[in-house]
Amino acid sequence: TRPYTIALAGNPNAGKTSVFNALTGARQHVGNYPGVTVEYKEGSALHEGKKVAVVDLPGTYSLTAYSPEELVSRNYLIGQRPDVVVDVVDASNLERNLYLAVQLMELGVPLVICLNMMDVAKTRGLRIDAAKLSQLLGVPVVPTVARQNQGMDDLLAAAVQVAQSAPEWRPLNISYGSDVDQGVAELADILQGAQERRGLLSARWLAVKCLEGDQEVMDRVRETPELADKLLPVCRRVAAHIKSTMDDDPDSIVADYRYGYITGITRQVVSSEREVRMDLS
Ligand code: BGO
Structure with missing residues (x-):
C-alpha cells in the first residue's frame, strides 16, 4: 500500500520549515512543480515504523489565483488530493493565520491545525484554548513549539x-450575507448542471470563486462555451448588483465575512493574561 501523504500549508514565518524539518529530519529532497518555477520540498516522516510522505507547500496567506505560490498550493491540493493537510498556524497571531485555515476548510480538505509558536504566545501573555478552538472549527488542533521539537509526535x-x-472532502459553508449568498446559490445551480466538468470541487466553492473573479476558475469555465454562455452573464449581473447595493466588490465582502467568522471564534478561544492583570490592579 502506498504511504499516506501529508501536505504542509501555512503563512510565511508560521514555522512550516521548522515543522517540516522536525518531522522529516534528513529524509528530504527538493523538487519542482511541473511547469512552474516554484520549488517545493518533499520528505518522509516515520510513524510507528511506517513511512509517511510529507510535502512542504509554498508559504501563503490565501488560496487565490493572484500569486504563483497560492496557485501552486491550491492546484497541488486539488490535483494531488493529499490524504491530510497540516496547516501550520502562528498561535501568537491567530486571527490573521486562521484566514488561510478557513479557506482550506472552505475548499474542504481533510485538515489538522498545528498551533505553533505556543511559546511566543505565552510570552506575550496570550492564553489559547486549543480544545475549544478544535471544537469550534471541527478540526483537530495540536499545540506545538516546532523550534524545540515540542508536540511533533x-x-x-x-x-x-x-x-x-x-x-x-467536506467544504465548510459560511454565510457572506444575504445578497452574496443569493448570488452564490444562483451561480451554484448553474454549475451543478456541469457536474462532470468540475471534478470533485463543490459547485458552491466554484460559484464563490467566480464571484471573486478568480482568473484560473474563470479560464476553466470558458473552456466549456455552453457553460460560460449561461454562467458569465449571471456572474456579471450578480457582481454588479452586489457592488451597487453594498458599495464594495464581492471579493472584499467575502473576505470581510471570513474575518467575521474568525473573530467570532478567536473571541471565545484567546484571552490575554495582561488584560486580566490590569483589570485587577
Ligand atoms: C528564525 N517557537 C519559536 N519561538 N520560534 C519558532 C517556532 C516556535 O514554535 N517555530 C519556528 N520558529 P520557519 P516558515 C530565526 O529563523 O520554520 C522560528 O516561513 C532566525 N533566523 O526558528 O522558517 C524559526 O517556513 C534568527 O526563526 O517558518 C524561524 O513558515 C533569530 O520562527 C522562524 C530568530 O520559522 C520562522 C529566529 C536567522
Whole structure:
C-alpha cells in the first residue's frame, strides 16, 4: 500500500520549515512543480515504523489565483488530493493565520491545525484554548513549539489518524450575507448542471470563486462555451448588483465575512493574561 501523504500549508514565518524539518529530519529532497518555477520540498516522516510522505507547500496567506505560490498550493491540493493537510498556524497571531485555515476548510480538505509558536504566545501573555478552538472549527488542533521539537509526535499522530479515516472532502459553508449568498446559490445551480466538468470541487466553492473573479476558475469555465454562455452573464449581473447595493466588490465582502467568522471564534478561544492583570490592579 502506498504511504499516506501529508501536505504542509501555512503563512510565511508560521514555522512550516521548522515543522517540516522536525518531522522529516534528513529524509528530504527538493523538487519542482511541473511547469512552474516554484520549488517545493518533499520528505518522509516515520510513524510507528511506517513511512509517511510529507510535502512542504509554498508559504501563503490565501488560496487565490493572484500569486504563483497560492496557485501552486491550491492546484497541488486539488490535483494531488493529499490524504491530510497540516496547516501550520502562528498561535501568537491567530486571527490573521486562521484566514488561510478557513479557506482550506472552505475548499474542504481533510485538515489538522498545528498551533505553533505556543511559546511566543505565552510570552506575550496570550492564553489559547486549543480544545475549544478544535471544537469550534471541527478540526483537530495540536499545540506545538516546532523550534524545540515540542508536540511533533502528537502532530504526526493526529495527521495519520485523519489520513487513516480516509475522509471525504467536506467544504465548510459560511454565510457572506444575504445578497452574496443569493448570488452564490444562483451561480451554484448553474454549475451543478456541469457536474462532470468540475471534478470533485463543490459547485458552491466554484460559484464563490467566480464571484471573486478568480482568473484560473474563470479560464476553466470558458473552456466549456455552453457553460460560460449561461454562467458569465449571471456572474456579471450578480457582481454588479452586489457592488451597487453594498458599495464594495464581492471579493472584499467575502473576505470581510471570513474575518467575521474568525473573530467570532478567536473571541471565545484567546484571552490575554495582561488584560486580566490590569483589570485587577
Ligand atoms: C528564525 N517557537 C519559536 N519561538 N520560534 C519558532 C517556532 C516556535 O514554535 N517555530 C519556528 N520558529 P520557519 P516558515 C530565526 O529563523 O520554520 C522560528 O516561513 C532566525 N533566523 O526558528 O522558517 C524559526 O517556513 C534568527 O526563526 O517558518 C524561524 O513558515 C533569530 O520562527 C522562524 C530568530 O520559522 C520562522 C529566529 C536567522
